[in-house]
Amino acid sequence: MEVLSNGKTWLIASLLIAGLLVPIFVHDVYLRHLFIISFVYGIVAASWDLTLGYAGIFNFAHIAFFGVGVYAAGLSAKLLGVDPWIAMLVGAGAASTAAAIVALPVARLQGVYVVLVTFAFSQLIMQLVINQSDITGGTQGMVRVPTIWLPDYNFLRDNKLGFYYVAFALLVATTACLHWLVRSEFGLSIRALRDNEDYSASRGIPVAWQRLKALVASAFFAGLAGGFYVIYVRVASPEVFDFSTVSLVLSMVLVGGTSSIYGPLFAALVLTFISEGFANINNFAEGRHMLVAAIMIIVLLFFPKGIGSAFRARPQESLSR
Known part of the structure; x- marks a missing residue:
C-alpha cells in the first residue's frame, strides 16, 4: 500500500478539520x-473519474446512475416506507445494479x-x-420524500447543520474508499487496461470483468450521493438527468483533472458555488453556464490534465509500496 507523505498527510488533516469547522463559522x-x-457533486465527480480517468471508459451514463439512486431511494422511502437511512443504501445498490446491466454490452466495446x-x-x-408518472410523478416529479432522523434530533430545524455533517461524512468516506480502490491491485489493473488493453489482456487481466467492476463501483458512490440528495431536498425530479447536470459534473472532472481523486472534489466545491451562487443573481442565471465553460477552457489551456496535475507527485517523489 502507498503511504502518504508528511506534507500530504498534514494537508488532508487540515482540510478535514476545516470541513468540520465550517458550520461553526458559517451560519447562513x-x-x-x-x-x-x-x-454531493464532489462524490459524483470523483466516482465518475474512477471509470473515466482511471479505467479509461467513456461512460456517459454516470449521471443516470446518480438519477437511479435518486429515484430508488425516494420511491423506497416514500412508497415502501423504508427508513431513509437505509433508502440511501437502496439507491446505491440500485445504481450498481443498473451499472452491471450497462456493463454487459459496454465491457466489450471501445471508443465512440x-x-x-x-x-x-x-x-x-x-x-x-x-412515462411511469403514476409511480415517479412524471415531469412533475415526486415531492415530500421522508427525510433522515435521529432520536430527539430534527434535521429540518437545525439550519442544515445535521445535513452538512452527514454530507461531509459521506464525502470523506467516499474519498477514502476511492483512494484505496485506485491504489489497490484492482486500481493498477484498470489503469493498465486504460494504457494498453491488448498488452494487459495478454498478461492475464480480464478486460470485461475489470470494466464491470469499475462501472459497478463508481455507480455505487453515485447512487449513494443520489440517495442522500433526494433525502436532503425531499424532491425527485427528471431534471437530475438533464444535459446541464451532465455538463456541470463533467466540467468538475475535467477542471479538477482526470486520474485524480482530489482534483474533482476541489473543482466541485468551486464550480458549485459559482453555478448555484450566480443562479440567484438577476440577469445572470443563464450566463452562469457560460462562466463555468469559460473557467473550464482557461484551466485546460494552462493545465490540459486539470488542476490536479499541478499537485501530482513526480514518479521519483512517489513513495515505495
Whole structure:
C-alpha cells in the first residue's frame, strides 16, 4: 500500500478539520446548502473519474446512475416506507445494479460505441421515469420524500447543520474508499487496461470483468450521493438527468483533472458555488453556464490534465509500496 507523505498527510488533516469547522463559522443557511450540494457533486465527480480517468471508459451514463439512486431511494422511502437511512443504501445498490446491466454490452466495446451505449441508457432511464408518472410523478416529479432522523434530533430545524455533517461524512468516506480502490491491485489493473488493453489482456487481466467492476463501483458512490440528495431536498425530479447536470459534473472532472481523486472534489466545491451562487443573481442565471465553460477552457489551456496535475507527485517523489 502507498503511504502518504508528511506534507500530504498534514494537508488532508487540515482540510478535514476545516470541513468540520465550517458550520461553526458559517451560519447562513443558504451557504450551508451550497456546501452540501458541492459535497454531493464532489462524490459524483470523483466516482465518475474512477471509470473515466482511471479505467479509461467513456461512460456517459454516470449521471443516470446518480438519477437511479435518486429515484430508488425516494420511491423506497416514500412508497415502501423504508427508513431513509437505509433508502440511501437502496439507491446505491440500485445504481450498481443498473451499472452491471450497462456493463454487459459496454465491457466489450471501445471508443465512440461506449459513448453511444451509455448515453442511450441514460436517455432510456429518463424516459422510463417520465412515462411511469403514476409511480415517479412524471415531469412533475415526486415531492415530500421522508427525510433522515435521529432520536430527539430534527434535521429540518437545525439550519442544515445535521445535513452538512452527514454530507461531509459521506464525502470523506467516499474519498477514502476511492483512494484505496485506485491504489489497490484492482486500481493498477484498470489503469493498465486504460494504457494498453491488448498488452494487459495478454498478461492475464480480464478486460470485461475489470470494466464491470469499475462501472459497478463508481455507480455505487453515485447512487449513494443520489440517495442522500433526494433525502436532503425531499424532491425527485427528471431534471437530475438533464444535459446541464451532465455538463456541470463533467466540467468538475475535467477542471479538477482526470486520474485524480482530489482534483474533482476541489473543482466541485468551486464550480458549485459559482453555478448555484450566480443562479440567484438577476440577469445572470443563464450566463452562469457560460462562466463555468469559460473557467473550464482557461484551466485546460494552462493545465490540459486539470488542476490536479499541478499537485501530482513526480514518479521519483512517489513513495515505495
